[in-house]
Amino acid sequence: MITQTLRYKYRLDPSEAQAEQLAQFGAWNRGVWNLLLCETTQQYEKDKTFLFYKQFADKLKELKPQSGFEWLKSFDSAAAQQVARDLDQAIREGTDKVNQKAFPKHKVTYRKKKLNNDSFRCVNTNNSVRIEDGRLRLPKIGFVPIRQHRALPNLIKSCTVIYQAGKWYASFTQEVACRSAKELLKGIVGYDINSEHTVVGSNGYYVPNPKFLKKSKDKLKQLQRQLSRRKKGSNRWNKSKLRLQKQHKKIGNQRLAFAHEVSCTIAKSSDIVVFEDLNVKAMQKWNGHMIKDNVMGLITNLTEYKVARLGGVFEQIGRYERSTGVCHVCGTEHRLSLKQRHFKCLNCEEVQMRDEAAAITIERKGETKLSAAGIVVHQDGLTPVAQTKFCGKTRVFTRSGVKLQLEPEQKKAA
Template sequence: MEKTLRYNYRLNPTPVQEAKLIEFGATARGIWNLLLSENRRRYEYDKTFLFYKDMASLLKEIKPLEEFEWIKAFDSAAGQQVARDLETAMKNAFSKGRLQRFPKHKISYKKKKLHNDSFRAVNNSNCIRIEDGAISIPKVGKVPIVLHRELVSNIKTVTVQYRHGKWECSITQEVECKTAKQVLETLTGFDINSKQTVVGSNGFMADNPKFLKHSKEKLNQLQRQLARRTKGSNRWQKTKQRINKLHGKISRQRLDFAHKVSRQIINETDIACFEDLNVAAMQKFNGSMVVDNVMGLITQLSKYKAELEGKLYHEIGRFEKSTGICSECGQRHVLSLNDRYFTCLSCGTYQNRDLSAAKSIARTSELDLIAAGIVAKVLKPTSQQKYSIKMKVFELSKLDCGSEKREAA
């Protein structure tokens, strides 16, 4: 089984190449706005939309026209990718399972004052390849790349974007997943909260680094400096760039922390169990705290890492209660956010709120997985006699088909 993964690399284009990348990003934005305007016009006329094949044909038809000469210089495959993205955005807007608005026109450079457009090129006939420390991009040339890690497989697509003062390319590749493990030795529940980022039922704990809070003083200083500048002046632009770079640094710190924590989680357990958190609703309550805690990012990274390693990832229902449940007797308690420790009213056990929640998640997940037939508990495995009696061992259930495996929800 293969999985498509995305790897980011830094680009160091020459001034000529940089001007070309900016032009191509603006062209992709122009094609998006053009196709979106045409779709809106069609809908007002006969209540129909143009989809990918129609939009690709439209681009081919208007290329010879004099007023659309700017499309000729653009890579045709990259223009088709813009049409695919617009089709996906329109379908998501009308899908019942997605809470997404109808796509809007992209703002021009003159209004935003930032070169943050992007475009995606497709590797047709090996037109995108890395040779001698440079990546060849159609109609741009060989752009120097910081290859901090080797490619896993062949390149599928490359997305080029200017972010936080640096040029980056995002390369998609097909990665082979490991064979699913038949014997799963450990099941661990993980509670994500505001104080510690992650607390595991096995004693694992990762404190919230609070990168935004540590950079808050410097960020406030730059924002006050920006307020004193004349809007649109050279000094205003320089201060704006410094703020943008600082936000980029905080974003990279969060991503690095989330990758390290999720990797440690998957390395230490065979079945990783989390809560299905409504992160969007939590952001409305306390946005900066939730974003700085990378709550949703850790679960996303843990999920795909578990698939790569042939392990299981499971989420309990969003409305399953986990906080305030005694880990010894199962008695439920009502706790406020300030109650980090509590004493059970039934058995008198004094325990940590987050650790008991993690154990409750592990217990609920175990029952869910066994009830769904995804795993089966092994009572006395011969090969596991050296482990303690409290060790829980599971085996992956098999379907009648033979080789297929049930997937965790």
């Protein structure tokens, strides 16, 4: 069975006392990390070896009864062990020459930034972490009210508690089973990435750019100006800072919600989804603003896993494939300026919309690529010419997918 690892995140509503406790746990979590990192660097200076999980766990046990380390007893021991495990992995990755990741650093706190993205991870042992009547039970902390807007598909293995922009969240990783790969795939749709409409599908699906992002960004600019006027470190500065963080978080949330909505529609409307490699757009410096926003990157990633979960096929066409300005009837390539939204083919004289033509071209190229690789085969029996190495089972596909209709007002806008 194929599974996907997904994260589920919920808001927590701790009481004031609980919030303090959570913050304390976050600080202790950092404390354990720094303590163990110190130990291992000292060891390294002595004999050029590192300490790993086993030694860390022993060290924690050894330190616990000593004076000055009473806080280790108040901290959740499973969470402390989790830190040791994380550090173990970070050291392994940091010293691995192939991986080339940075060696772990100390987690620093500044007095003013005391609460900034603090987190700790609880491990569920004997049902010590569970959700009951709208409350999340955490070891040594007790029941914290949780806003569980959707059910968790599986049992809780661990739970990460995070502080972000003035709020507490609980995040769970879950293994979710994918539907088995569909034998008969219905419909193939290509999607063009676009600045005016975020996505344009070859089936006529349009998403107008969300206006709320622009609105939120104006607000963000205003807050940034406000912060720059305040004296750094003052009370009013701190207040502005928090407001700014909250606005950032809000934009992030809006973007994520929008991306989820769009990717869901895309994943449900056809079994084969073809996107264009986003790097193409970045390389063309086509619309720097849109790239920076990265809504598209988000939509691409979300669509990919959603299609896979539904048993479909997700394909990206390569960065050297041309799609913009290609006639969807005869394939003649045209050079178009950025402003040109329509064009008339020089060869066959077909008048077409630039984005729709690009989406159709992407769909065709995706189909060619998938057929050539032997991943899919047409139902009418047209065997693809060159079959390159593909060890899976070839699946049959039909073109009769769900066709989305253009809304009249979107048509006008287009």
